[in-house]
Amino acid sequence: MALANLFKRKASGPPASGRADRGLLVFEHTSEVIRAERLLKESGREIRVMGPPPEIQRGCDLVVEFPLMEKLDILRILDEAGTAPLESVPVTGPLLSPVDLFQVKDFGDHLMVRAANMKLTVDKKTRTIVNVSGGGCPDVPYIAARLIGRTLDEAPAPREIGHTLCGYALELAHAEMVRLCSS
Amino acid sequence: MLIVVGTIPDPAVPVLDALAEVAGDGLTVGGRALAPDRGTPALLAAAAVTCDFLGANPPHALLAGDEGLGNGSRELYRRLVEVLPARRCAVLAFHYLQPDVDWHNRVLMAAQSMAGPPALVADAGFMYAAKMSGYAGEYALFTPDAGELAFLADEAAPHPFYTRGFILQDEDRVPELINRAYDHDNAARCLLVKGRVDRVADRTGVLAEVTKPSVEAMEAMGGTGDTVTGMACALMAAGLSAPKAAHVAAQANRYAGEAARPTPASQIGELIPHIPQALSRAMGEIL
Numbered sequence: 001m002a003l004a005n006l007f008k009r010k011a012s013g014p015p016a017s018g019r020a021d022r023g024l025l026v027f028e029h030t031s032e033v034i035r036a037e038r039l040l041k042e043s044g045r046e047i048r049v050m051g052p053p054p055e056i057q058r059g060c061d062l063v064v065e066f067p068l069m070e071k072l073d074i075l076r077i078l079d080e081a082g083t084a085p086l087e088s089v090p091v092t093g094p095l096l097s098p099v100d101l102f103q104v105k106d107f108g109d110h111l112m113v114r115a116a117n118m119k120l121t122v123d124k125k126t127r128t129i130v131n132v133s134g135g136g137c138p139d140v141p142y143i144a145a146r147l148i149g150r151t152l153d154e155a156p157a158p159r160e161i162g163h164t165l166c167g168y169a170l171e172l173a174h175a176e177m178v179r180l181c182s183s
Numbered sequence: 184m185l186i187v188v189g190t191i192p193d194p195a196v197p198v199l200d201a202l203a204e205v206a207g208d209g210l211t212v213g214g215r216a217l218a219p220d221r222g223t224p225a226l227l228a229a230a231a232v233t234c235d236f237l238g239a240n241p242p243h244a245l246l247a248g249d250e251g252l253g254n255g256s257r258e259l260y261r262r263l264v265e266v267l268p269a270r271r272c273a274v275l276a277f278h279y280l281q282p283d284v285d286w287h288n289r290v291l292m293a294a295q296s297m298a299g300p301p302a303l304v305a306d307a308g309f310m311y312a313a314k315m316s317g318y319a320g321e322y323a324l325f326t327p328d329a330g331e332l333a334f335l336a337d338e339a340a341p342h343p344f345y346t347r348g349f350i351l352q353d354e355d356r357v358p359e360l361i362n363r364a365y366d367h368d369n370a371a372r373c374l375l376v377k378g379r380v381d382r383v384a385d386r387t388g389v390l391a392e393v394t395k396p397s398v399e400a401m402e403a404m405g406g407t408g409d410t411v412t413g414m415a416c417a418l419m420a421a422g423l424s425a426p427k428a429a430h431v432a433a434q435a436n437r438y439a440g441e442a443a444r445p446t447p448a449s450q451i452g453e454l455i456p457h458i459p460q461a462l463s464r465a466m467g468e469i470l
Contacts, residue, residue, distance in 0.1 A: 019284075020284055020315035020316070020341050021282055021283060021284045021312065021315055021341060023341075067253075067283070068341055068342065069253070069281055069282050069283070069308075069342070070252070070253065073251070073252065090340075090341045090342075090345055091341075092339060092341055093339040093340070093341065093345065096339060096340065096341075096345045096347065105402070105403075107399070107400065107403065107447045109446075109447075110403065110446070110447035110448065112402070112403045112447065114330070116330055116343045116344045116346065117328070117330040117331055117334070117343035117344070119402075119403065121403040121447050121448070123448060130403075130447060130448035131403045131404055131405050131447060131448065131449075131450075132221075132405050133402075133403060133404060133405040133406070133407075133408075134328065134330065134405075134408075135307070136279060136282070136306070136307030136308035136309075136310065136311055136331075136343075137251060137279070137281060137282065137307075137308050138190040138192065138249040138250065138251050138253070138255070138256060138279050138280065138281055138308065139192070139250055139251020139252075140221075140222065140251075140279070141191070141192040141220075141221050141222035141223075141279065142192035142250040142251055143251075144221055144405055145192060145220075148450075162251060163250070163251030163252050163253075164251050164281070165342045165344040166308075166343075166344070167251060168344060169343070169344045
């Protein structure tokens with residue numbers, strides 16, 4: 001019965017788009033789109049070139065659709081090749097902005113910064129990262145294992161070792177923590 | 184029986200399809216030792232301890248190594264589509280997996296074709312995919328924190344990273360966000376929203392709240408949400424309804440946290456040994 005329900009709902013169209021987990025890379029020139037397409041396809045990414053939605057048309061008539069969850073890894077590939085996009089946006093909400101508000105909690109000896117679904121906690125005296133919490137993408141445990149126990153100066157930035165949107169959110173929390181601990 | 188699906192942060196680990204057992208401080212899956220320090224191993228350890236406390240069979244794990252590139256998740260998705268239709272379990276829980284709507288839908292169809300079919304639980308990355316797919320209502324339980332609830336409540340957001348500022352996580356607005364998530368059909372049939380106040384809810388509203396003991400340091404600890412979900416899954420597999428299981432798990436997690444006397448620097452492994460006693464106390468009070 002449940003399977004039949006699933007097919008029935010599919011037939012009438014699911015409430016969310018099947019492309020809800022895709023993002024768009026916006027470039028200044030079409031030549032950069034073509035270069036990005038080659039770079040990303042060579043790296044094994046599932047991407048495609050298409051026309052932009054009206055909300056983000058910038059005079060360039062092409063954008064690159066990519067797996068949104070792999071944003072951090074894809075931006076790193078393009079940045080290292082000198083082909084960074086002007087911006088990257090979700091397909092389903094091209095005007096949505098990434099979270100840019102931080103929640104900061106002072107535990108006394110420890111300071112916690114939260115960005116979106118990610119939290120980073122540091123020992124204020126030693127600047128040692130003591131906990132990473134939240135998130136749901138598989139690089140979160142991977143990053144956490146490499147950050148916890150290291151100081152803010154020793155630990156790699158999440159942008160260097162992360163791959164996903166959760167990694168990106170943790171990068172924001174990390175950058176804010178570095179700023180707070182430097183001021 | 185409970186089946187838990189998730190990833191571990193080591194790309195060299197192939198797909199594991201075996202029982203998860205806890206002995207002493209360690210977790211083993213098919214004889215391979217895994218540190219229950221966060222993520223799916225923390226969920227599995229809590230579930231295994233709960234199953235043992237209840238006298239039930241240990242959970243079965245379907246895991247793959249994935250450091251965030253998604254390769255292990257996709258390999259695991261392929262395996263699930265292949266093997267799930269012939270498997271049987273009471274509860275099938277999905278955890279840290281690379282969110283991918285297309286694979287989510289194929290796995291959901293395979294799960295729905297299982298005998299029973301099992302009650303489905305989603306947390307972490309697979310919950311993100313379940314919401315994005317539009318099939319959240321097929322799930323018995325989601326276990327979001329406040330930030331993830333804001334994502335469920337924002338019908339336009341493809342990930343918590345893009346949750347719009349106007350509904351950014353604010354614990355005082357949790358009941359309102361729960362209603363909004365249900366209004367847009369982006370919630371499971373039961374929600375356990377973890378936070379300063381843990382709330383169990385369904386489409387009719389908040390069913391139960393857990394506020395004490397308040398162990399402030401647990402907010403900073405990685406893995407506390409994973410242990411709650413692990414306990415809730417095991418309790419559901421033992422026959423409790425999703426709301427009752429969520430209520431008991433939320434209360435027991437606080438008791439275990441209190442007993443562990445954590446600081447913001449404590450690791451989740453310190454909490455797991457206290458789960459049996461915490462469960463005993465919570466079940467005595469709630470059931």
